[in-house]
Amino acid sequence: MILYGARPSPFVRKVLVFAAEKGLELDLRPGGFGQGGDAFARASPFGKMPAFEDGDFRISDSTAIITYLDTLHPEPNLIPTEAKARARTIWYEEFADTIVQATGMPIFFNRMVAPLLGVVQDLAAADAAEVKTLPGLYDYLENILPQSGFLVEDRFTLADIAVACPLINICYCSAVLKEGAGPGPGLGCSRCGSGRALPWCWRPKPRRSSAWLPHELTHMEHLS
Numbered sequence: 150m151i152l153y154g155a156r157p158s159p160f161v162r163k164v165l166v167f168a169a170e171k172g173l174e175l176d177l178r179p180g181g182f183g184q185g186g187d188a189f190a191r192a193s194p195f196g197k198m199p200a201f202e203d204g205d206f207r208i209s210d211s212t213a214i215i216t217y218l219d220t221l222h223p224e225p226n227l228i229p230t231e232a233k234a235r236a237r238t239i240w241y242e243e244f245a246d247t248i249v250q251a252t253g254m255p256i257f258f259n260r261m262v263a264p265l266l267g268v269v270q271d272l273a274a275a276d277a278a279e280v281k282t283l284p285g286l287y288d289y290l291e292n293i294l295p296q297s298g299f300l301v302e303d304r305f306t307l308a309d310i311a312v313a314c315p316l317i318n319i320c321y322c323s324a325v326l327k328e329g330a331g332p333g334p335g336l337g338c339s340r341c342g343s344g345r346a347l348p349w350c351w352r353p354k355p356r357r358s359s360a361w362l363p364h365e366l367t368h369m370e371h372l373s
């Protein structure tokens with residue numbers, strides 16, 4: 150199974166982590182931002198990463214890819230089957246994909262990606278997202294995060310993967326949490342501090358997917 154994209158994309162990372170937790174190996178190949186050629190274009194009609202290929206089956210969009218993988222490989226369960234927990238999991242994925250990512254994208258893109266691509270940085274847009282919108286997202290998460298540290302069913306699910314993925318990108322290039330301007334201690338990845346955190350960012354026993362967690366910035370070179 151081939152996944153087209155680049156690891157710094159939260160959507161690509163979400164699929165890689167989900168697959169790794171299922172014990173599945175995906176062959177990650179360049180795709181998007183001018184890379185990937187015809188094979189990528191066939192799988193992603195609008196040029197967005199990630200795209201996916203399994204034999205003659207091609208699909209794009211992280212949620213669609215995850216749905217495919219989960220249907221073929223239901224265990225270990227990462228998308229709860231109980232109605233309310235399942236709905237909440239889908240909500241957190243949607244929240245991550247549309248709300249967290251919409252805030253994180255101008256921060257991450259303008260501070261980190263634009264220089265690599267040789268594109269003009271809009272640092273004012275990054276600053277505005279960080280100051281005006283980001284604290285509200287951290288407030289929301291800090292308030293709803295159960296004591297277990299897991300978003301749904303007090304266990305590791307797609308909800309945790311989905312929400313953590315765009316937060317990682319923000320943590321790379323936002324000092325809000327470090328400076329204490331956020332809602333409270335520690336929500337976010339281990340780079341950002343202590344306290345409550347989305348669990349797989351800090352859990353002492355590495356998960357199967359830990360190989361995909363970008364602890365250092367070196368992987369950014371894959372974008373250039």
Ligand SMILES: N[C@@H](CCC(=O)N[C@@H](CS)C(=O)NCC(=O)O)C(=O)O
Binds near residue numbers: 158181198199209
């Ligand atoms: N809803 C899509 C979003 C994919 C997406 O927006 N990917 C970005 C990279 S993070 C992209 O490919 N942007 C390039 C473009 O829009 O041309 C998903 O979940 O996969």
